[in-house]
Amino acid sequence: MEIINLEVDFLVVGGGTAGCMAAVKAKQKSPDSSVLVLEKANIRRSGAIAMGMDGVNTAVIPGNSTPEQYVREITIANDGILDQSAVHKTGLLGFDVIQELEEWGVKFQKDNEGKYDLKQVHRVGKYVLPMPEGKDLKKILSRQVKRNKIKVINRVMATSVLTQNGRAIGITGLDVRSGDMYVIKSKAILLCTGACGRLGLPASGYLYGTYENPTNAGDGYSMAYQAGAKLSNIECFQINPLIKDYNGPACAYVASPFGAYTANATGNRFISCDYWSGQMMLEVWRELNSGKGPVHLKMYHLDESTISEIESILFDNERPSRERFHAGRGENYRRDGVEMNISEIGLCSGHSASGVQVDEFMRTSIPGLYAAGDMANVPHNYMIGAFVSGRVAAEHAMDYIKDIDHGDVDSDFINTERERLLAPLNNPNGIPHTQVEYKLRRFVNDYLQPPKSPKNMKIGLEKFIDYKNVLDELGARDPHELMRCMEIHFIRDCAEMAAKASLYRTESRWGLYHYRLDFPNRNDDEWMCNTIIKKSLENNEMTIFKEDLKPYLFDVNLNKEKYDVSVA
Amino acid sequence: MALTNNRVDVPVIVDESKCLDKCKACIEVCPLDVLVKNPDTGKAYMKYDECWFCLPCEKECPTGAITVQIPFLLR
Ligand SMILES: Cc1cc2nc3c(=O)[nH]c(=O)nc-3n(C[C@H](O)[C@H](O)[C@H](O)COP(=O)(O)OP(=O)(O)OC[C@H]3O[C@@H](n4cnc5c(N)ncnc54)[C@H](O)[C@@H]3O)c2cc1C
Ligand code: SF4
Ligand code: SF4
Numbered sequence: 001m002e003i004i005n006l007e008v009d010f011l012v013v014g015g016g017t018a019g020c021m022a023a024v025k026a027k028q029k030s031p032d033s034s035v036l037v038l039e040k041a042n043i044r045r046s047g048a049i050a051m052g053m054d055g056v057n058t059a060v061i062p063g064n065s066t067p068e069q070y071v072r073e074i075t076i077a078n079d080g081i082l083d084q085s086a087v088h089k090t091g092l093l094g095f096d097v098i099q100e101l102e103e104w105g106v107k108f109q110k111d112n113e114g115k116y117d118l119k120q121v122h123r124v125g126k127y128v129l130p131m132p133e134g135k136d137l138k139k140i141l142s143r144q145v146k147r148n149k150i151k152v153i154n155r156v157m158a159t160s161v162l163t164q165n166g167r168a169i170g171i172t173g174l175d176v177r178s179g180d181m182y183v184i185k186s187k188a189i190l191l192c193t194g195a196c197g198r199l200g201l202p203a204s205g206y207l208y209g210t211y212e213n214p215t216n217a218g219d220g221y222s223m224a225y226q227a228g229a230k231l232s233n234i235e236c237f238q239i240n241p242l243i244k245d246y247n248g249p250a251c252a253y254v255a256s257p258f259g260a261y262t263a264n265a266t267g268n269r270f271i272s273c274d275y276w277s278g279q280m281m282l283e284v285w286r287e288l289n290s291g292k293g294p295v296h297l298k299m300y301h302l303d304e305s306t307i308s309e310i311e312s313i314l315f316d317n318e319r320p321s322r323e324r325f326h327a328g329r330g331e332n333y334r335r336d337g338v339e340m341n342i343s344e345i346g347l348c349s350g351h352s353a354s355g356v357q358v359d360e361f362m363r364t365s366i367p368g369l370y371a372a373g374d375m376a377n378v379p380h381n382y383m384i385g386a387f388v389s390g391r392v393a394a395e396h397a398m399d400y401i402k403d404i405d406h407g408d409v410d411s412d413f414i415n416t417e418r419e420r421l422l423a424p425l426n427n428p429n430g431i432p433h434t435q436v437e438y439k440l441r442r443f444v445n446d447y448l449q450p451p452k453s454p455k456n457m458k459i460g461l462e463k464f465i466d467y468k469n470v471l472d473e474l475g476a477r478d479p480h481e482l483m484r485c486m487e488i489h490f491i492r493d494c495a496e497m498a499a500k501a502s503l504y505r506t507e508s509r510w511g512l513y514h515y516r517l518d519f520p521n522r523n524d525d526e527w528m529c530n531t532i533i534k535k536s537l538e539n540n541e542m543t544i545f546k547e548d549l550k551p552y553l554f555d556v557n558l559n560k561e562k563y564d565v566s567v568a
Numbered sequence: 569m570a571l572t573n574n575r576v577d578v579p580v581i582v583d584e585s586k587c588l589d590k591c592k593a594c595i596e597v598c599p600l601d602v603l604v605k606n607p608d609t610g611k612a613y614m615k616y617d618e619c620w621f622c623l624p625c626e627k628e629c630p631t632g633a634i635t636v637q638i639p640f641l642l643r
Contacts, residue, residue: 041599045624050599155601176601206641208600208618215599215620245642321621325638429569475569480601480616 001422002180003414008036008151009401010394011186013158013171014220015039016047017383018192018373018390020141021097026394027148033398035150038173038184040157040193040483041215043142047194048213048350048374049383052135054254054317056108057121057382059098059129060091064118067091068554073125075556076563077277078353078379079509080528081233084553085360086378089392090385097387098129105140107133119257122275123565128253132313135320156182157483158219160417161189161227161369162409168227168369169407172417174486179425179479181418183409187401188368190393191356192386193220195238195374196494198487200344200449201441204245207434211240211247211343212374220375221347222493224356228537230365232357232377232530232547234494234501237450237513238348239281241295244341248319250297255310263298263337270295273565276351278511280565284342285451285512296337307333342512344441345449347494350386352513353379354501357532362393365534368404370397423472424485430475433484440467440488444495451515452502461499467492496542497533504544505531524558579621579639580614586633587611594625594634 010026012019015037026035039046060070070091071084098116102108109117109130118126131137145152155176162170168189173182197212208214225231241262243250252262252274264270264287271283287295299307311333315323326332349355355377362370372389374381381389424430447460471489476482507523508516530547580603589610595603602616603625612633619639626634637643 041601042596045597045622045628046599050622050624051627204639204641206639208620209639209642210620213599213620213622214618246638247642320623321636321638324636325621325642328638328643429571431569432571473569483601484618 001418004180004182006036006182006184007406008184008186009033010035010397011171011184011189012037013189013191014193015043015145015152016192016194016373017049017386019190020145021387022190022192022372022390022394023150024144024148025391026398027150029395030398033401036184037145037150037152038156038158038171039152039154040176042154043145043152045138046215049138050213051320052137052317053131053383054134054251054313055131056098056129056384057253058090058094058127058380058384059116059118060094060127061116061118061129062095064126069125070127071554072556073122074380076558076561079522079563080556080558081353081509081530081549082379083359083550085550086358088553089360090378090381090388093388093391094384097384097391104144106137107131121253121256123273123563130254135317157486158193158223159421159486161223162413163227163366164407164410166228167367167407170409172414174421174479174483176479176483179482181421183414185406185409187404187406188370188397190370190372190397191220191224191375192371192373192390193375195346195348195350196221196491197346197348198491199346199441199494199498200444201438202247202344203341204247207437207441209247211242212346212348217487218347218490218494219487220371221356221497222490224364224369224371225493225497225533225535227366227369228535229369230357231355231497231533234347234354234497234533235505235514235531236352236354236510237498238346238352239450239512240276240343240351241281241284241340242343243322244294244339246322246325247343248322250338250340251314252297254313255297255299258306258310259302260297260299260310262295262340264292264295266292267298270567271565272567277563277565278352278513279563280511281342281513282511282515283566288342294339294341296339298337299333300335300337304334344445345498347498348374349377349379350374350381352510353377361396362389363396368400421482421486424474424476424482427475428477431473433474433476433481433488436470436474437484437488437491440492440495448498448502450512451517454503454518457499457503461496461503464492464496464499500542500544501531501533576617577640578614578617579619579637580625581635581637582612583633584609584611586631588631591630593628593630597624597628599624
């Protein structure tokens, strides 16, 4: 294992949606600074949008909605727990981002008058902008990275954040093909490694049959935690209504503007709105538990040309393999509903609201360390939120680094990290990562899948802590297997945080995401606050505590405005 | 530790007659990094059964040599 040392001004970890945008914005703002994108896969086709996207879920377009309306809707949808100023950014800058993407060649749907053709999927307001031709999104982004002459290192996975006196000064990484170790010093670091998509085990039992791109294993959540950053509201899980077994979105967002809807076994509506929320997931859970399942996305009542049009979007974009999935099972939308199921749990602020705590400039609690995209806690942020947060972080960071020198790397830390990376390679006959990961994630299902029970969560927490010993038994035979082993470290950290946070918040909130059987009601008197997880730097223990919400920018009366999507 | 090799049905099939020796397109784009060249034949194959059935490999192959199936457990 060679050690490769590098030094840059601004380091972007994860060249996905947020990361590509951040790198371009950093370079545009400060052309003389060295900007590096470090990517575990290859930025041409990595992350959530590897095969494009079939729509923008959170587009605030003048004439359709205002940033204030958007912030109000997310405040209500997220049961009041948010930093409105960060969500406001998504509303303020999203339009700009969409226009810039359009200049780069990304196509958004327009009506006959050439205006953005927004659709209503949310409870109130039009925020969904279809992208029927969105399949080349990631290629277009990576072209912009190239055009701006930004240095990219593909196939290197960041493994830890380096700090000095509480400031972030770099990262360590693993070349997942050669096995070499990277030590990269940087004046500011942006973590944007996506969701923790490999937390629960899919019902299929296939480790990589996840909703999220399985490359995103919670790397950033864990690295930020280990560096001492605050994470917030980790008990607010990501749980999605997905195509059973396939585990991809059934895509009511695409289909519902055409007249499709989510229905129970008798073909009737049971939710009034298809926008994903914990409250909606709770309605799905109730429906399934009242004998009216399975639930399905219903399109079979639509006419042929409408169904063909929906298919042309869904089979070409985002998760195009769904076409062969249905074909293999002899299913046809003209006749069959798309059977749906409740997914395993994950962590993702792009969809729900848990992650590394950030302010409106995407600063974490550690100076020099920024977070953006799915791993940064800006509720319901989705794709446009990832672009906006990447941009905001980069532009802020380029100012921050002006008066900053590089830090000094602690060689003891590097040696310890090197030993941690070498351990599985030195133990080639150790337990394979597949088995170690399978069992860990099965425990996540057994003990954390909502509804949550106190004793279950306690057992889970103990098991996840004990599982540190199992990680010592991991064996790897090549750098690729080593990458998977190190990802299990990330997943384990996330599992421990998920159990700890779920036990701590003794109320129910966010519908199914944090539905506790022993505290079934929302308790605003005690819990209208963030829960913060942070590593104690004295004894390395995981600590958890309450923290006040930031004052709202816009008053919302949450007693009056309840997010209710049930059909009476 | 005692280990055994289990047989698994892998989702990605490469038509070796169409795979170009000098090409690496599928290997470069796969987000899970599960495709490699067989050093003996110069042909691509799926070395690790860790697939998101996302299709970049298939889309970027210049000769149409790759077929991605839905992994057996989900199929
Ligand atoms: C199937 C699916 C459908 C979706 N549909 C929509 C939609 O229709 N509309 C919408 O608005 N949003 C949608 N979303 C959400 C949206 O795509 C995400 O919120 C957004 O793309 C997240 O961006 P990101 O930059 O945080 O993560 P990503 O784009 O996933 O980028 C993360 C990057 O980090 C890299 N990485 C991970 N770990 C490491 C590491 N240790 N070191 C280095 N690199 C690393 C990954 O390879 C990846 O390139 C969807 C998401 C999914 C998964
Ligand atoms: S379908 Fe996706 S994950 Fe599977 S081999 Fe192809 S590129 Fe890799
Ligand atoms: S992209 Fe096609 S031709 Fe190129 S290596 Fe892969 S299978 Fe062979």
